[in-house]
Amino acid sequence: MNETSTGDGPRRFDIPLPQPPDALRIGPLREGTFRSPLHEARTAVVVGRRLGAAILLCFLSGLLSHVLQEPPGWLRDHLPSRPVNGYRVTQGLHVIAGIAAVPLLGAKLWTVYPKLFEWPPARSVRHLAERLAIAVLVAATLLELFTGLLNTLQWYPWPFPFRQTHFWLGWIITGALLLHVTAKATAIGEHWWRGRAALPGRRAFLGTVTASVAAVTVTTAGQSIPGLRAVDLLAPRRPDLGSQGLPVNRTAAQAGTTAVPADWRLTVDGPVPLHLSMAELLTMPQHTAPLPIACVEGWSASADWTGVRLRDLLDRAGAPADARLRIVSLESSGPYAVTEMAPTYARDPLTLLALRVNGQVLDADHGYPARIIAPNRPGVLQTKWVSRIEVLG
Known part of the structure; x- marks a missing residue:
């Protein structure tokens, strides 16, 4: 076997594979089966660059979302609380780009699908490797978009964890796409x-x-852009509909928090421990902040939240300015029953232990007796039914 390149001889990865006789070329493999002239390179490139832009936007915005929800250790104390609408915008773009990618992917696959029936299936080792790489790219992209769409409906009919799978599929797709573009750079350049x-x-x-x-x-x-709400016909959520004018992802009944203890008190476990009743919280200075609640499914809505500034509670408890917090919910189980908060959020003047929303006492589904609301923070981390705040130092 010749594995080196000598003169015009075969290169290592261009070794021809055994070819079957023409008699085996049947059915859709016959010449002339695909009659549309649009199954050609220029159309594929035009659709492909649009699809590539949507995938890149999805990846970058999804990466930001993942970092805000599960930051690496070196970054967790430095997450920015501004801009106020940062998460709302980036996660809205993530879902919008993902939905837009669906018809683009369909168009791209229609343009190139005759390639699936090329005969012979592999002309060389290099050609076989290229086709396998494209198969990985297409399969991963289909799975990513399919699971992402079902996530907007909060429907998870699969046994694997959505968020982690979605995250790693994003890396696989991006890497496979870069390899594909590199391998096809010459052809893409000719038809760009x-x-x-x-x-x-x-x-x-x-x-x-x-x-x-x-x-x-x-x-x-329209579920994330208020100006398009009037034509929000296909989105899974209307952000202006729901309890107290806001959607609810996890109800009090689902969380098991419908019965709040009559003697509920907020515990702030700091250098100066606090145990505050609702009446005592209401005697503290009350502040109102217009803040969005934005969720990973892509919907977001603004509301006027009223309550005690979290930094006022921390000062009263003697917490250091750079202290991280652990926030514990009355919810007994669930992936976000206990969350942590970086000092950048905890000390932001807009971060509240909210007691009211839009002028009304929080109802059970929105976190009564108290919940966290902070700027530029994923909705799943805006802990509801707060019972305890621990100063971690």
Whole structure:
């Protein structure tokens, strides 16, 4: 076996594979099966660059979301609490780009699917490796978009954890996409710019794809963009509908917190321990902050939250300025029954132990008797039914 390149001889990865006779070429493998002229490189490149942009936006915004929910140790004490709407914008873009990628992926696959029936299936070791890499890219992207769409509905019919799987699939897709673009760089470059002659039907096809992307975007983005709420026809959530004018992901009944103890007191476990009743909390200075509640499913809504500044409670408990917090809910179980908060959030003047929303006492589904609300923070970390705040030092 010749594994080196000598003159014009075969290179290591270009070794021809045994080929079957032409008699085995049957069914869709016959010449002329795919008659549309749009199954060609220029159309694939135009759709591909749009799809690539959507995937890249999804990846970057999803990475920000993951870091805010589960920061690495070196970053956890330095997460920014501003801009106030940071998480709302980035997570909204994440879901919007993911939904827009669905028709783009369909168009891309339609354009190139005759490649699936190339004969022979592999012309060389290099060609086989390239096809396997593309198979990984397509399979991972399909799974990522499918599970992401079901996540917006809060439906998880699979046995694996969604968030971790979604995160690592994002890395696999991004890496596979970069490899694919690198391998096809020459062909992409040849067809990147508009050709001299427009292929019949290409403009109509691309216009249809653009209209499809616009339609699904406009009819779903209203769950995070207030200006589009009037045409929010296909989104799974209407952020202006729900208890006290806000959606609820996890109800008090689901969390087992419908019966709050009559003698409930907030415990602040700091250098100066505090045990505060509702009446005592109400005697402290009350502040109102217009803040969004934004969730990983893509929806967000603004409300006026009223309560005690968290930093006032910490000062009263003698907590150091750089102290991290552990916040404990009355909820007995659940992935976010206990959360931690960096000092950048804890000391932000907009971060509240909220007792009221939109002028009304919190109802059970929104966290009565008290909940956390902070700027630029994922909704799952805005702990409801707070019972204890621990100063970690």
